[in-house]
Amino acid sequence: MVWLEVKKVMIVIIGAFLVAIGVNLFLVPANVYSSGFTGIAQLLSKVLGDYTSIHVSMGLLLLILNIPVAILGWKKVGKTFTIYSFLSVILSSFFLDLVPVKQVSNDILLNAVFGGVIVAVGVGITLKWGASTGGLDIIAMVLSKMKDKPIGPYMFVLNGIIIVTTGLIYDWQKALYTLVFLYASTRVIDAIHTRHLKLTAMIITKKANELKEAIHAKLSRGITMIPAKGAFSNEAREMMMIVITRYELFDLEIIIKEIDPNAFTNIIETTAVYGFFRRE
Known part of the structure; x- marks a missing residue:
């Protein structure tokens, strides 16, 4: 059992690192936005940097956004699942600040697709080993245990807010490429784990x-x-x-x-x- 827990921690570390690679090398340089809480942190960090004198790293914002969700998960879902999920969030926040933002390709479509695939591999293997990347995954568990509510509408609304906000503030073309990222990442996660809740x-x-x-x-x-x-x-x-x-x-x-x-x-x-x- 100890070896199993060690392997689980290693998978969570690898998954968090892949998420950071996908975001910082592909999504951020192309101004394509991730989904869920990662996308919100990415958008908030850019808006604060562009329109105010406040500069907050994406990793720190991701950690702050997940704290109340982790507390909710601890009370309603279970300690083990929440601990591993919050560990994934902490590691993702750390790697997002550690991995430099560097443009690998000038093609925005390649950035959206490859960013989506790499992020999805990180998320998929984390889910497969009984943890999550925090955010909406913990909310899904809480809703499932309390009222058996589907998470799909919540994910749609949250990702819709990210896309619409991106289009209104910056560029509708970049917002549409965010949809490409969402499609690519969803397909890969489905292949690695399962698309059914x-x-x-x-x-x-x-x-x-x-x-x-x-x-x-x-x-x-x-x-x-x-x-x-x-x-x-x-x-x-x-x-x-x-x-x-x-x-x-x-x-x-x-x-x-x-x-x-x-x-x-x-x-x-x-x-x-x-x-x-x-x-x-």
Whole structure:
């Protein structure tokens, strides 16, 4: 378990570094803006520098914006997820100030695409290992646990504000290239992790009771137990059906590997859930 945590920290470090590389070498020189809280920090830093005498680094602004979200996550989501997510934010802020802003290409389209791919790889591997890059990811977890609200509209509104503000203050062409970045980054994150916020896990196991206790201890999700029988072996087993968020997939995989590595698990992308999506 110690080695697993060490690997998780290493992944968070690599992910944060890739985000900083993508932003400082591709997005900032081309005035193309990132998404979410990173995009807000990027836009605020530029507006303050251009229109006032106040110069605040993008890394510092990103850290400040994530502090209230981290406090919310600590209270509503869970300590482990929040700690790793805030660690990712701290490292991203550090690397954004450490990596120099340098123009790699003069082509704005190349900057938007490559910036989107590199940032998305950093975000994607971080999500895959059970952490997040903070900001909207933590808000998504809070909404999922409290009211089962989709995060899509919130992401759309926030990114829409970034794009419209960029167009009004600076250049509509740059705002449209921000859309190119959003498309490229979204596609890559989907390929590395999953585009669905909710997933259904169907686990066929001989150790249903042990798995049930371990899952309930780690995840606040209900489980449906279904009797099952192997068609070839005729052995009686249990099928456990559980709906989780994409942020909980890593923890579920670890639990299954520890309790019953021989369990057959099928992960299905869930488009909609009706009824209570939580266990108090």
